[in-house]
Amino acid sequence: MKKGIAHTTEEAIQPVATEAYLPGLSVDNVIFGFHADQLKVLLLECRNRKDWMLPGGYIRKDESVDDAAKRVLQDRSGLKNVYLQQFSVFGETRRTKESVMRSAMKSLDITFKDGDWFNQRYVTIGYYALVEFEKVKPTPDTFSVSCAWFDLNALPTMIFDHKEIVEQALVALRQHLHYKPIGYSLLPSTFTMKSLQAIYETILQRKLDRSNFNRKMLSLGILEKKEKLFTGAAHKAPYQYSFNKKEYFRLLKEGFGMPF
Amino acid sequence: MKKGIAHTTEEAIQPVATEAYLPGLSVDNVIFGFHADQLKVLLLECRNRKDWMLPGGYIRKDESVDDAAKRVLQDRSGLKNVYLQQFSVFGETRRTKESVMRSAMKSLDITFKDGDWFNQRYVTIGYYALVEFEKVKPTPDTFSVSCAWFDLNALPTMIFDHKEIVEQALVALRQHLHYKPIGYSLLPSTFTMKSLQAIYETILQRKLDRSNFNRKMLSLGILEKKEKLFTGAAHKAPYQYSFNKKEYFRLLKEGFGMPF
DNA sequence: TCAAAAGTGTTAGCCATACACCCATGC
DNA sequence: GCATGGGTGTATGGCTAACACTTTTGA
Incomplete structure (x- = not known):
């Protein structure tokens, strides 16, 4: 002052x-x-x-x-x-x-x-x-x-x-989920499909079918499958994915339709 | 001043x-x-x-x-x-x-x-x-x-x-069309399905199928069919509709999914 | 009777949903 | 080998999209 x-x-x-x-x-x-x-x-x-x-x-x-x-x-x-x-x-x-x-x-x-x-x-x-x-x-x-x-x-x-602002932000985010890809700046550069799905589930507050989520995400053409596998747990190792930055931002700009 | x-x-x-x-x-x-x-x-x-x-x-x-x-x-x-x-x-x-x-x-x-x-x-x-x-x-x-x-x-x-503002407004309107009803304050209190469809077509800038548009709109449950018929032209008279205000505003608040 | 516009019906194909089944791994 | 979680396949139902057919009306 x-x-x-x-x-x-x-x-x-x-x-x-x-x-x-x-x-x-x-x-x-x-x-x-x-x-x-x-x-x-x-x-x-x-x-x-x-x-x-x-x-x-x-x-x-x-x-x-x-x-x-x-x-x-x-x-x-x-x-x-x-x-x-x-x-x-x-x-x-x-x-x-x-x-x-x-x-x-x-x-x-x-x-x-x-x-x-x-x-x-x-x-x-x-x-x-x-x-x-x-x-x-x-x-x-x-x-x-x-x-x-x-x-x-x-x-x-x-x-x-401020609490109302948080709630409104969440509403807006949920809306955007329906026609924009999400995850790029939320996730590390490489991640599993499960963690991506978890993001969608917490934002939407409901469970999604694993199989269908997989198919849908892959069909968007914004993911690149890394053949390298993660290891360490008592089960099959999941694929690692990363976003195809170019396609991701194209979709972000153009929008699309999500089923949920 | x-x-x-x-x-x-x-x-x-x-x-x-x-x-x-x-x-x-x-x-x-x-x-x-x-x-x-x-x-x-x-x-x-x-x-x-x-x-x-x-x-x-x-x-x-x-x-x-x-x-x-x-x-x-x-x-x-x-x-x-x-x-x-x-x-x-x-x-x-x-x-x-x-x-x-x-x-x-x-x-x-x-x-x-x-x-x-x-x-x-x-x-x-x-x-x-x-x-x-x-x-x-x-x-x-x-x-x-x-x-x-x-x-x-x-x-x-x-x-x-200001021209950019107009364009952005149109983009926003087009987005909202996908999950909110449109038409209430745009149309007179009573109107035909054709004029409602015309609004959607001009906002979206493309033709929609008449039959499917009908079905979809009616299925939303926000329209009331007035059995009174319009007259004056050399063809079958169309029904007049009006919005069910209560249902309309419920949908406006809750949102829904439009196919297009 | 014909044209124009409105109402109604129908079919094919796509897609979301649900669920089943196999694979990989560590205990 | 068995439990756990990941990957993949499939059947069903519902809905969109496209289009055909019928109805009404004035010319």
């Missing part, structure tokens, strides 16, 4: 240089990861409060909204070049609450005045990201004391309308 | 009372109508310029973003309670151009300074609406001299990225 403009990546939600950002606008990312057959969301634990929030940030005056979302994603997870999709705007008048802002400011040595940067109405643009769980380095920001994964079925209490 | 705040509906894009609006944010509506077997878009002819623009406006500090879009829709078309769907945010840094703003201001007796209200970067939230063509009363705003329908295949030159 008093300091000059710091142009590092990690200036995201810093209470400095508010003149560098668009007023009243923010982005919030719902970052999905996949671990132990469960979908997880990356959340931040609020400083000085008992609740959690989505990784979010403001939009610099010289960057696009998409770029702001990318920057936030990279700052909190260490990752870039992952699937990041804008899905909805949250623009209710009273979605942010002064009381929450106030307590969040307390620890940060910020004078809280009416009409202040943090005390204005915020419209936020929701994005969801699909990331490879293992590769993420959870990193809290200035407003938070920790950054951790949560199971979708066991979300903590969250500030503002 | 000098006058006080006028709280009529028709203050939308007025250059007065800029303090009443959220800075740097706007909504733009792609209003689709259906006429003569063609999809039309409602556009505004810019004052002092040779190009056209989408009906848009700013967001009042005491209204939600959705409400702002509704207000703009009502001001330009006279309609409310129609299908209005947010579909994307347009947030590139250079999407609005100073030169365009400048010429638009010229006729309005507005001093144009750097850092001025109209000379800032704008992020806009795109909505599309489906309206009953016949019911619309096209009404220009302060920045425009006329308001008229355009065929989607014959759009005029448009300011900023």
Whole structure:
């Protein structure tokens, strides 16, 4: 608020240089990861409060909204070049609450005045990201004391309308599943059909037939079968697959029809 | 800019009372109508310029973003309670151009300074609406001299990225067609199956089989057959239908799968 | 009686679903 | 060899797609 403009990546939600950002606008990312057959969301634990929030940030005056979302994603997870999709705007008048802002400011040595940067109405643009769980380095920001994964079925209490944003993101993701390939940035470069199926099953919240899932996926022509076999368990070794990047992104752009 | 705040509906894009609006944010509506077997878009002819623009406006500090879009829709078309769907945010840094703003201001007796209200970067939230063509009363705003329908295949030159916004809206509409019913606010309260089919055909840009379309639509259970027959032409009279509003909106919320 | 458009019926083929059966592996 | 999980095959039912046939109406 008093300091000059710091142009590092990690200036995201810093209470400095508010003149560098668009007023009243923010982005919030719902970052999905996949671990132990469960979908997880990356959340931040609020400083000085008992609740959690989505990784979010403001939009610099010289960057696009998409770029702001990318920057936030990279700052909190260490990752870039992952699937990041804008899905909805949250623009209710009273979605942010002064009381929450106030307590969040307390620890940060910020004078809280009416009409202040943090005390204005915020419209936020929701994005969801699909990331490879293992590769993420959870990193809290200035407003938070920790950054951790949560199971979708066991979300903590969250500030503002952030829980609703998570739910909407899941709805959007489920929709997209019907006409877009999923898995590229969620899985390691090589994976088994079983783990891919597990992703679909957790997102859709229901079991799919193993045989039919196999056939369908292969028919899309986005998978490359590695003849190399995995080993170590007391059963037949599964094939390893990787995505044919070119075909994958062609389908991502063009869309298709999934039976479920 | 000098006058006080006028709280009529028709203050939308007025250059007065800029303090009443959220800075740097706007909504733009792609209003689709259906006429003569063609999809039309409602556009505004810019004052002092040779190009056209989408009906848009700013967001009042005491209204939600959705409400702002509704207000703009009502001001330009006279309609409310129609299908209005947010579909994307347009947030590139250079999407609005100073030169365009400048010429638009010229006729309005507005001093144009750097850092001025109209000379800032704008992020806009795109909505599309489906309206009953016949019911619309096209009404220009302060920045425009006329308001008229355009065929989607014959759009005029448009300011900023507005043509791209129209195209994106059409893409979104086409997507939604696959899992949501369409037609309610596009058609009169009573209509024929042929006109409903025509809507689907123009949105999808391809012919559909009459017989199969019939069967599919009826199987959704959102249509009520009026035994009253239409008359006047040299052929068999078609049935009239109307939507079962309750079922229609249930499906709109839940979604379903369309074969095409 | 003919043309045009609407209503209805029918068939073939595809595809999702369900399930069965074989293969590989470690204990 | 047996349990476990992976790979592959197949039958059934349902639905789409295509098209044929009938009905209604005004000219």
